[in-house]
Amino acid sequence: MEMYFNVQRNMSEERRKDGVFLNLSTEIDVNMCLAVLAQLKEIKGDVAVADFDGLTQEIRIDLIEEPKVGEWMLIHTGFAIQRVDEKEALEMKKILDEIAAINAGEEPQNA
Numbered sequence: 549m550e551m552y553f554n555v556q557r558n559m560s561e562e563r564r565k566d567g568v569f570l571n572l573s574t575e576i577d578v579n580m581c582l583a584v585l586a587q588l589k590e591i592k593g594d595v596a597v598a599d600f601d602g603l604t605q606e607i608r609i610d611l612i613e614e615p616k617v618g619e620w621m622l623i624h625t626g627f628a629i630q631r632v633d634e635k636e637a638l639e640m641k642k643i644l645d646e647i648a649a650i651n652a653g654e655e656p657q658n659a
Contacts, residue, residue, distance in 0.1 A: 581624060583622035583623060583629060584624075585600075585601075585620060585622060585641060586605075586607070586620070587599045587618065587619070587620050587621075588609075588615060588616070588617050588618060588621060589604065589617065590617060591609065591615060594608060595609065596609045596615060607627065608627045608628070611627055612630075619634075620632040620633070620636075620637035
């Protein structure tokens with residue numbers, strides 16, 4: 549997951565006689581890029597069928613050089629944006645499954 553912060557200071561045009569700003573505020577805009585882990589199951593040109601832990605969806609693979617069936621990808625807004633090594637993908641999946649179990653009030657299987 550990527551996060552971008554944009555911090556801006558807004559200064560009013562009102563000034564005291566000594567030139568110091570009367571109103572100074574800080575605004576923080578947070579834009580998040582959420583990517584989801586999926587495995588490619590079928591490739592049809594620039595489109596692939598991706599498996600999101602049992603849910604399949606067609607995604608675009610234009611941004612990935614020579615994608616192959618079975619590879620793990622990070623998917624953002626319907627586009628594969630990055631390959632993920634299989635060992636890392638399985639570790640990520642294990643952690644996400646444990647978090648989901650905890651959120652559901654269950655005991656994680658691999659705790």
